[in-house]
Amino acid sequence: xxxxxQNSPSLSVQEGRISILNCDYTNSMFxxxxxxxxxxxxxxxxxxxxxxxxxxxxxxxxxxxxxxxAKHLSLHIVPSQPGDSAVYFCAAWNNDMRxxxxxxxxxxx
Amino acid sequence: DSGVxxxxxxxxxxxxxxxxxxxxxxxxxxxxYWYQQSLDQGLQFLIQxxxxxxxxxxxxxxxFSAQQFPDLHSELNLSSLELGDSALYFxxxxxxxxxxxxxxxxxxxxxxxx
Numbered sequence: 001x002x003x004x005x006q007n008s009p010s011l012s013v014q015e016g017r018i019s020i021l022n023c024d025y026t027n028s029m030f031x032x033x034x035x036x037x038x039x040x041x042x043x044x045x046x047x048x049x050x051x052x053x054x055x056x057x058x059x060x061x062x063x064x065x066x067x068x069x070a071k072h073l074s075l076h077i078v079p080s081q082p083g084d085s086a087v088y089f090c091a092a093w094n095n096d097m098r099x100x101x102x103x104x105x106x107x108x109x
Numbered sequence: 110d111s112g113v114x115x116x117x118x119x120x121x122x123x124x125x126x127x128x129x130x131x132x133x134x135x136x137x138x139x140x141x142y143w144y145q146q147s148l149d150q151g152l153q154f155l156i157q158x159x160x161x162x163x164x165x166x167x168x169x170x171x172x173f174s175a176q177q178f179p180d181l182h183s184e185l186n187l188s189s190l191e192l193g194d195s196a197l198y199f200x201x202x203x204x205x206x207x208x209x210x211x212x213x214x215x216x217x218x219x220x221x222x223x
Binding site (some may be wrong): 031032042043051093094095098102 | 157
């Protein structure tokens with residue numbers, strides 16, 4: 001039962017350009033959506049979140065957009081930096097947390 | 110450093126055995142979550158405790174159990190281990206039980222079943 005899907009296993013972008021990571025979900029009851037970043041040999045680290053009643057949340061270089069009608073959210077990173085290279089997980093909350101399988105972002109210098 | 114401590118970092122054991130994974134949450138956090146990450150898969154939610162009480166249950170097998178102690182540390186017990194139980198097990202903590210509070214993750218325990 002995969003209620004949260006990240007259909008792109010990997011993404012490669014040039015330093016300074018925009019990175020767009022996508023996430024789709026099936027359960028319209030999710031209250032909150034979160035993005036986590038994970039480096040090898042470390043646990044996931046919280047990046048940014050958005051409530052289901054909003055459509056955009058911005059924090060520095062990171063912006064999350066939520067399209068409830070399409071059951072889709074995206075994370076924009078502008079400008080992308082080599083240190084952003086990591087696996088990014090989309091997660092959604094409704095009494096418990098559901099994670100996507102992750103997208104590996106590579107930012108090339 | 111997330112402030113969440115998981116021990117041990119690595120565990121190697123055989124099928125049929127039983128192991129205990131330990132988690133100390135971040136100071137001040139009352140909620141503890143356990144997740145399993147198998148190869149190339151996302152994190153699967155197992156179970157959540159809040160202030161000593163079970164709060165939510167996910168895809169946790171009957172062979173697995175957990176508890177949260179009065180000092181708020183938590184243990185995940187895995188018994189009758191099978192090859193398919195080999196995975197990374199993460200613990201996370203948060204201030205409350207609401208999903209709007211970010212969860213802070215430990216670095217995980219890598220369990221290998223031989």
